[in-house]
Each structure stands twice: as C-alpha cells, then as structure tokens.
Amino acid sequence: MSEKEILLTKEGYKKLEDELDFLKTIRRKEVADKIKVARGFGDLSENAEYDEAKNEQAQVEDRILVLEHMLINAKIIEESNIKTDVVVAGCTIILKDLEEDIEEEYTIVGSAEADPFNGKISNESPVGKACLGRKKGEKVTVQTNGGSFEYEILDIKR
Numbered sequence: 001m002s003e004k005e006i007l008l009t010k011e012g013y014k015k016l017e018d019e020l021d022f023l024k025t026i027r028r029k030e031v032a033d034k035i036k037v038a039r040g041f042g043d044l045s046e047n048a049e050y051d052e053a054k055n056e057q058a059q060v061e062d063r064i065l066v067l068e069h070m071l072i073n074a075k076i077i078e079e080s081n082i083k084t085d086v087v088v089a090g091c092t093i094i095l096k097d098l099e100e101d102i103e104e105e106y107t108i109v110g111s112a113e114a115d116p117f118n119g120k121i122s123n124e125s126p127v128g129k130a131c132l133g134r135k136k137g138e139k140v141t142v143q144t145n146g147g148s149f150e151y152e153i154l155d156i157k158r
Helices: 010-039 050-070 126-131
Strands: 006-010 073-074 092-097 104-110 121-122 139-144 147-157
Touching: 006 010, 006 147, 010 050, 010 073, 010 147, 092 126, 104 126, 121 126, 126 147
Parallel strands: 006 073, 104 121
Antiparallel strands: 092 104, 092 147, 139 147
C-alpha cells in the first residue's frame, strides 16, 4: 500500500478507530467461533460452512489491515485550521447549481470519509477539486464523465 496521507476529520478518525476496535475485539471472535462450529460438521474438503467462515475471516483481517494503514497515515483536519475565506478540506460549502437553480450543501472531507448521500464529498472528487482554493461568490466549472456543470459558491463555513 502507498504511504499516501489520508485526510480525516476528528469524527471520521474516531469512527475508523471504533470500527477497528470492533473488528479486533468482537468480530474476530465471532468468526473464530463460526470456524470452530463448522469444523465440527466433518470433512473440511466438502464443508461449505467452513469455507464461508474462512472467507469471512479473510475479509475481516483484510479490513483490519486497511483500517490500521489508514489510521497510521491519517492527517486530522484541525477545525482551527479551517478557514472560511477560501474552500479547504474540512469546511462546509453551499453551492448553487446554475443550470438547475438549486442549492446544495457539502462538507469537503478526505476520500476515506466521503459519503455523498450524507453531504460529505471528497477533496479528490470533481466538485471538491474544482472548489478547493476558491472564494465565496466565485463560479466554478466541474468536469465529470457526465458532462460539465457550473456552480457558484454561495457560502463557506466551518
């Protein structure tokens, strides 16, 4: 895995820590118990329950490795560093879609924390990239696979 810096809010970092703790303390034991029960079903070469439990164990261990890597390489977005004069990671922006004439509110977060359905977009997304470094009142053009969109930055807040 690369040593790429991973931007996270304090909330996002805590969420990943909690998930890691859950996987290590609870989920590992649950999967180990499933494997133990499945072994009791007999011949492991034709034991679907055993195969499924071993696959689940591999998925849990993979996710643990990913989370540990993310947390090691995390850079916390400090709220005190979030400016409101220019768009930076961690700020919340209100955009006006100039074609549809609708307002949208997004918080710019790192890609690990992005959740567009809940208003959190990645700083690496087309909209995030286009808005970074811009000021209130500026118009930005966003290029996507679906075409070109124009927005106006109506507000920037913490």
